[in-house]
Amino acid sequence: xxxxxGAIKLARYATKRDKLIAFYGCFHGRSMGALSLTASKSxxxxxxxxxxxxxxxxxxxxxxxxxxxxxxxxxxxxxxEQLEGQIFKRLFDPEDVAGIIxxxxxxxxxxxxxPKFFLQELQRICRxxxxxxxxxxxxxxxxxxxxxxxxxxxxxxxxILCSAKGxxxxxxxxxxxxxxxxxxxxxxxxxxxxxxxxxCLAAALATMDLIEDEYMENAxxxxxxxxxxxxxxxxxxxxxxxxxxxxxxxGIEIVRDQRxxxxxxxxxxxxxDAAFHKGLLVLGAGENTIRLSPPLLIDQEQADFAxxxxxxxxxxxxxxx
Numbered sequence: 001x002x003x004x005x006g007a008i009k010l011a012r013y014a015t016k017r018d019k020l021i022a023f024y025g026c027f028h029g030r031s032m033g034a035l036s037l038t039a040s041k042s043x044x045x046x047x048x049x050x051x052x053x054x055x056x057x058x059x060x061x062x063x064x065x066x067x068x069x070x071x072x073x074x075x076x077x078x079x080x081e082q083l084e085g086q087i088f089k090r091l092f093d094p095e096d097v098a099g100i101i102x103x104x105x106x107x108x109x110x111x112x113x114x115p116k117f118f119l120q121e122l123q124r125i126c127r128x129x130x131x132x133x134x135x136x137x138x139x140x141x142x143x144x145x146x147x148x149x150x151x152x153x154x155x156x157x158x159x160i161l162c163s164a165k166g167x168x169x170x171x172x173x174x175x176x177x178x179x180x181x182x183x184x185x186x187x188x189x190x191x192x193x194x195x196x197x198x199x200c201l202a203a204a205l206a207t208m209d210l211i212e213d214e215y216m217e218n219a220x221x222x223x224x225x226x227x228x229x230x231x232x233x234x235x236x237x238x239x240x241x242x243x244x245x246x247x248x249x250x251g252i253e254i255v256r257d258q259r260x261x262x263x264x265x266x267x268x269x270x271x272x273d274a275a276f277h278k279g280l281l282v283l284g285a286g287e288n289t290i291r292l293s294p295p296l297l298i299d300q301e302q303a304d305f306a307x308x309x310x311x312x313x314x315x316x317x318x319x320x321x
Contacts, residue, residue, distance in 0.1 A: 003175055007099070010132075010176060010185065011160060013189060014098075015098045018096070021083070024039045025040060026038060074117070095129065099159075100131055105246065110288075111249060139165060142167055145247035147216070220247055238257075240253070248294055248296060252292070254268040254317075274316055
């Protein structure tokens with residue numbers, strides 16, 4: 001069972017409410033409850049019929065494409081107004097909402113970071129109405145951004161936190177972490193067939209020791225190094241619209257025209273394919289973004305190789321327009 005499924009159950013159990021709010025562009029998983037929260041690609045939902053009811057989605061703050069022209073620090077105020085002025089008044093009474101779930105940095109959605117103030121205000125709204133503030137750190141957690149959790153950069157403390165992927169260095173393990181006041185369900189209320197697998201737990205403990213001792217700091221240092229190497233790419237390349245991220249979670253958005261910001265999925269895909277043939281594995285994220293998400297133990301030589309190869313690939317793709 002995914003940690004997001006557990007978070008849905010815990011939020012409902014702890015609040016005795018049933019409504020949930022998530023964000024467009026989010027990816028929370030493919031099991032039925034998590035899929036009901038996911039709003040990344042319609043193909044992920046296609047063919048599965050009715051999903052979990054009582055879920056509403058609202059826009060995610062996307063500074064590069066902010067409809068109101070805000071910066072990365074200020075984008076999202078109107079979304080919070082929509083939540084309180086529209087969702088809470090026209091759809092869900094806040095006293096019926098069990099939880100609001102957010103990725104502090106959207107992964108599948110394009111490596112888009114929520115501004116600090118947005119997460120802080122979202123936490124305030126949740127506290128005000130007794131709503132569980134749920135943070136999905138499956139992709140952004142475990143030291144990847146230079147801190148244990150990406151939400152720490154905003155100074156917020158979720159009621160429920162979801163972790164997986166990097167928690168056990170590839171061994172199948174997920175976890176929900178919650179305050180003692182929230183994690184009050186009785187024995188038998190929640191469980192999984194493979195929960196508490198001793199081999200996976202041993203891998204997680206060893207992983208956490210390594211992250212704490214050296215790799216979280218390495219993610220911060222190497223992330224700053226990569227960010228510095230990529231800082232001028234929007235000036236150097238006509239097809240690079242935005243470079244963003246934290247630590248070793250960096251997104252490079254590829255566009256056909258910097259002025260119109262037209263998305264160039266075909267060019268992004270060509271860059272990913274070309275990089276593969278040069279010995280560099282990168283993935284797409286969102287419709288037109290390249291995600292850089294290397295192992296936390298990456299060193300400077302490897303980081304510089306990645307930048308050189310990717311630079312060649314972007315240059316080749318740019319020639320196509």
